[in-house]
Amino acid sequence: MIKITSISKRLCCALVIFSGFSLFAQDNINEVHVHTPSRPACVLPPGEFTGLISVPRAPETAARMEAGGSPCATFVVSYNGFTPEAQAAFQYAVDIWANSIESPVPINVNAQFTSLGAGVLGSAGAATFLTITSGAPGSQPNTFYPAALWEKLEGEDRSMFGGSNDINANFSSDTNWYFGTDANPPAGQFDFVSVVLHELGHGLGFAGFANVEDSFPDDIGDIRFNGAASIYDAFIENGAGDAILSFPDPSAALAAQLVGNDLYCNGPTAIAQLNQGGTLPRTFAPTSWQPGSSYSHWNNSTFPNGDVNSLMTSSIGPGQANHNPGFITLGFFQDMGWSICAGALSVEELTVENVSISPNPFVDSIDITLKEGNVSDYSVSLIDINGRFVNTVKQDNNNGTLTLSNLNNLDTALYFVKITNEITGNSITKKVVKN
Structure with a gap:
């Protein structure tokens, strides 16, 4: 039977209203919970010009793309409002991800070119989150996985749970874009490939459920939907080593952690990629909650412009390009359950x-x-x-x-x-x- 439920919360770093349903097997033993956001999870604002900065593709990724062989994953993109030039740049970014992560199931993306208003270059998120009941190797119970990762772990399409789209992504039609693929945008233009890579990264799983609500006398933080957090949340802790999921939810104590400028990723592969004697990669947790940015990005000062791991920081400036997902991000993806193309991680x-x-x-x-x-x-x-x-x-x-x-x-x-x-x-x- 199908049990219909509804909830109203915000996902990760932007205003998101959720409605969901739970699908039960006939024996009611295995239960898959499904939550579908009505809006993209994360937004990318424009940053200031800090100079011409270029981070090219990883050599292994470039070699695979130029060899013309089969990628490690297949993306199927539905383009809406794209010019041929924009579509070619988007496909180039897709090919970078397709040669960085592995999946036996096609990853379906709905890409929209539209007006997003001032201060937004792009926004994206998983179309749906699901819990895994099959006991897939490496998966965690009572944990939400983004649709594309759920399909990779389960080895099947999720269409039986409604819908076929895995990632929803929107891009500003009002921005002065650079659609070249050489990672060398001029000073006055924003590199489209970099923004697409960034937003697809959120759709693939670089996004948690944490949120801070304004409340009197104290702000309140929450991080779960129907008692379950996301796989991203399972790898976040503070500087004292306390898991973010160990704090009461909802609570002012959780809110204080989310704006304490002291959160880190404790994924073992991500830590190994940082390669600084066990230092944990730092995430973005500014002292004022920033919807669309806080929590689900890397810390900007830890991974500044030009750092190979800076793609998933919270902004990008004109004249700046990064065509490399980054070893630490790919390591984190592996910790969450993705398989990574051979040679894409520096540990190899x-x-x-x-x-x-x-x-x-x-x-x-x-x-x-x-x-x-x-x-x-x-x-x-x-x-x-x-x-x-x-x-x-x-x-x-x-x-x-x-x-x-x-x-x-x-x-x-x-x-x-x-x-x-x-x-x-x-x-x-x-x-x-x-x-």
């Missing part, structure tokens, strides 16, 4: 299998060979057993080999070689012996 780049060092033992020099096609800037450090840095050099990997030389004066002993990707921050350490 520097591994024991992908890095070889010779000779070992060494006398005068060390050659570090990285896997073919791994082109980036690296720092290579030689560290003694007391943790002292004996030698550090920065090199590019255009020839496939990094070298430490002039080591003949070192004492015979055990040393460590640390190789760090200067762009991603990912590193690996290996033991070597000096003869």
Whole structure:
């Protein structure tokens, strides 16, 4: 049977009114709850011009796109009000996501080009959130998943629960857009590809249910619908390590956390991608609740303009482009349940299998060979057993080999070689012996 329910709340970071239904199996044992927002979850305002900034596609993603093979996921887009130029740029952004995440089920997107009013470049969110009852590997019970991720985990389309659209996305028809795909917009234009990537990221799952309501004498925070939070919410904690879901809901105490400028993502893969000794990626929690921005973005100062992980921060300025979802965002997506295309995460780049060092033992020099096609800037450090840095050099990997030389004066002993990707921050350490 179908039980009809209704609720009225705000989702994530913008005003959203929810209505929902729960579909029960005939034996009433397995119960899938479905909540459908009537408005997009998150909005992206324009930022100020801070200079010409360009973050291109990740090399692995670019290589897959240019090879023309099958992507890791299939997106089916319904375009409304798009010019051919805008549609081509949108499709380029779609292809970046399609070569970053994996899904066996097509991801359906409804894209609308329309007037959004002053101060909004785009808005988007999952068309529907559903709970998983099948026990799909890695899934959490009593937790809402965005439609596209639910379908990926369940391996089937959700049409039996009503509707076929997974993501609703809107883009301003009043903005001076740059529709090029080279990540080099001029100073007076906004990069359309970057905004599409950002909004699709929200639709794929970078959005939580938290909200702060104005109330007297204290503001009230809430984070659940019918007793369940989103999978995004399950990975947020404060600086003291207290899970955001551990606070009473609704409550003033929860509201204080949501505007405390002290929230972080504790997803283990996201943390590994940050690669700063266990430091957690910081989320956007300004001291004044900002509908459309607060909670469901990365912190702007932690990931400033030009940082490879800055795509999912809360604004973008003219002349600024980022065509890379970012290793930390993809790591967070993997924590939430997405599978990531091979090579898209930096933890796969520097591994024991992908890095070889010779000779070992060494006398005068060390050659570090990285896997073919791994082109980036690296720092290579030689560290003694007391943790002292004996030698550090920065090199590019255009020839496939990094070298430490002039080591003949070192004492015979055990040393460590640390190789760090200067762009991603990912590193690996290996033991070597000096003869």
